[in-house]
Amino acid sequence: MTSYHAMSGDPTSLTFDAYRRLRVEVLSGRLPPGRKLKIQELADEMSVSPGVVREALSRLSSESLVVAIPQRGFRVAPITAEDVHDLTEARVDIETACLKRSLAAGKVAWEADIVAALHLLNRTPHNTVDLSGPWTDAHAQFHEALVSACDSKWLLRVREQLFIQGERYRWINIRMSDADRGLREEHSELAEAAISRNIGLTCELMERHLRLTEELTLRSLASELVPG
Numbered sequence: 001m002t003s004y005h006a007m008s009g010d011p012t013s014l015t016f017d018a019y020r021r022l023r024v025e026v027l028s029g030r031l032p033p034g035r036k037l038k039i040q041e042l043a044d045e046m047s048v049s050p051g052v053v054r055e056a057l058s059r060l061s062s063e064s065l066v067v068a069i070p071q072r073g074f075r076v077a078p079i080t081a082e083d084v085h086d087l088t089e090a091r092v093d094i095e096t097a098c099l100k101r102s103l104a105a106g107k108v109a110w111e112a113d114i115v116a117a118l119h120l121l122n123r124t125p126h127n128t129v130d131l132s133g134p135w136t137d138a139h140a141q142f143h144e145a146l147v148s149a150c151d152s153k154w155l156l157r158v159r160e161q162l163f164i165q166g167e168r169y170r171w172i173n174i175r176m177s178d179a180d181r182g183l184r185e186e187h188s189e190l191a192e193a194a195i196s197r198n199i200g201l202t203c204e205l206m207e208r209h210l211r212l213t214e215e216l217t218l219r220s221l222a223s224e225l226v227p228g
Contacts, residue, residue: 014048019056021046026065026076027136027164029171037066037074063164079168081221088214091162095210096203098147098155103199106149111195117145118191122184136167142187146194146202166210169217181212 022042025031037057043050057074060066067077102110121138143163150156186209193202 014052015055015059018042018046018048018052019059022053022056023060023063023065026060027167027171029168031076033076033079033168035076037076039073063161065164065168079217079221081218084169084214084217084221087162087165088210091159091166091210092207094155094159094162095147095206098150098152098159099194099202099206100199101151101155102147102149103194103197103202105151106194110145110149113145113148114142114191114194117142118187121187126183140167142191146190146206166213169213181216186212 022031031037039050039053039057043053046053057066058068061068061074065077067075069075117138121135121142124135124138126135140163147156147159186205190202190205190209193205
């Protein structure tokens, strides 16, 4: 299963490179929700043609990270409280469905992958300013390892798209106090429950993990920390 941080495409392509760079900017929040994306301005910044930027934005639009407005260009997709809640409900349903199948089918190699992914995550510095760095990749790899034994490709594809959307929330979450959550403990508990094949507990911990993200995101939105 190809994770969000290992995007498909020709790495030598100018369009792919522009897409990758803009995608990181959107996911990290450096291009905030609702921001109008000026093609010529972006083209100048990346030293590419406007056509390359337009193609890259069209690809991001297909991932619902960017919104194409007829005759008006592109904007970063907005984040609303309703959308946060709706996405969280979908993520809980799909993540737990994938986890149930993964825990039932996973072999010893799957357990080892989880241990290795957790170790990498714990040993990678958590940069709360730059969410596009190595910790973000390690975080995605850990969550992917948990569900990697799931035998439904369609469930995994849907899960990946939801995960991508969920990444947009984390740049909002870091505005909250570090005391509001202990990510290291949350991930360690998830790994231990999964390896123990405790399906009920693993799904409960995952739901709690996702709903805390929702809670912190909604708190930030209510505080008007995100431009509308």
